Amino acid sequence: MTQISSDVIRGYTDTMILFLLLENPSYGYELSKQIRELTLEKYIIKETTLYSAFSRMQKNGYIEAFSYEADESRKRRTYYRITEAGKNYYQEKCREWTLTKEVVEHFIKYSDLAEQEDTR
Amino acid sequence: MTQISSDVIRGYTDTMILFLLLENPSYGYELSKQIRELTLEKYIIKETTLYSAFSRMQKNGYIEAFSYEADESRKRRTYYRITEAGKNYYQEKCREWTLTKEVVEHFIKYSDLAEQEDTR
């Protein structure tokens, strides 16, 4: 297991995208590359997952779409920027994450992990 | 937000149950109480979630059902114990958790969290 099963990440893809949009507006392909690089290939977001996150978050008002092209018919990419609501949502998720960590770690045993690694 | 949205926990309910079964065989109602208490009410597992986890994990061979009653027709509770496969699965999930934490934390900003708490 070198990659993460995405079911675990579920609920945090939005957060990952919003984190990156806090820095700069961006678009699908670039974001997916950034996520892959930032996580050192440990998490590679699927295209469909990414784009469905866009439409969900746009619907929820967390991001806004825009285009750099003057001519709408010519635009290649759809850029997104984070909204104020998106920033609030992001912060909420960060707080939730600390709670989640606390909860899950009650049920995790770190002992023997190294040992296990060796005996594999 | 004092409780955790269960979508975040998704993928770790099995782990929580297995952790407790490592100590003792147990049954639904008791496990749900233990989870509630261990997490100081931060996570309260839904009944349906719990019991569907049982059947899923039994199907996967991670747990085994048994009864303390001699007379099967009289049994009140279904007890479960963890199997060897379950122990391995549990350890795998613990390793996965460390990875997950690493990945997610790249996208979390802890700064301003306290500040936010104050202004609420």
Next chain:
DNA sequence: GACATTGCTATGTCTGTCGTAGTAACTATA
């Protein structure tokens, strides 16, 4: 005897992820 708690089953819905497929523009290369 009434009421709360315990312990579980059945059924269906919702949502996020993902597989598969397809399209079109742009880029590099030979």
Next chain:
DNA sequence: TATAGTTACTACGACAGACATAGCAATGTC
């Protein structure tokens, strides 16, 4: 300039885990 590879998306359907709702029977408590 033909071709292959990369970029940048959209559409559609399947699946699985969490959960709402409902129901039911045994046990405990006052």
